[in-house]
Amino acid sequence: MQPEDLILVGQAGNIQENESGPSRWLNGVAFLIHSAIHQARPDVVCIAHSHTTYAKAFGTLGIPLDPLTQDSCAFYKDHALYDEFNGIVDDIEEGVAIANALGSKKAVILQNHGILVSTESIESTVYFFISLEKCCQAQMTADQAAAARGIKTRLIDPASAAQTYEYLGSELWGNFAGMPEFDLLEQEEGKRFEYVPAPKETA
Secondary structure, X not given: OOHHHOOOEOOOOXXXXXXXOOOOXXXXXXXXXXXHHHHHOOXXXXXXXXXXXXXHHHHOOOOOOOXXXXXXXXXXXXXXXXXXXXXXXXXXXXXXXXXXHHOOOXXXXXXXXXXXXXXXXXXXXXXXXXXXXXXXHHHHHHHHHHHHHOOOOXXXXXXXXXXHHHHHOOHHHHHHHHHHHHHHHHHHHOOOOOOOOOOOOOO
């Protein structure tokens, strides 16, 4: 994906002509969610939201992620649960409700919907989004295996979970761990990302 494949949109939904590619199609549903979060969280640079398979399945349970594994500790006390589903997001109030549920955290599980991750860089958002999807898969697998044996999963104790979070849940770690995803993509596509500054507006 290159800059010309994207559009830059203002807070009111107006497309910035000089800084957007040729496409003028705006996903209104996505805009209502993303704009509400950007307005509430000026620290957020990138937001990723999708309806991935395991996140959708996990979202139907209406529960937060447990500190089951080292990877899931990256979200320890740093993810929220939006425990409502009001259909397609077609008004600003629903976007604001999701932003409020997210609060100051980096991720939110959307009940009957999917997941959303927001951080201070594209790299860390991509990494934590992929990781959260895998954590949803791991927890459902572990819960199913435990239920088959008539036992409960063994959670990581709060002190160890918090200590692991400080390392693996940081913005620095997310940025570092996310970079290989882009290196791999560029190698597979045979094309590097090329940043071209937008032309300056003339008076």
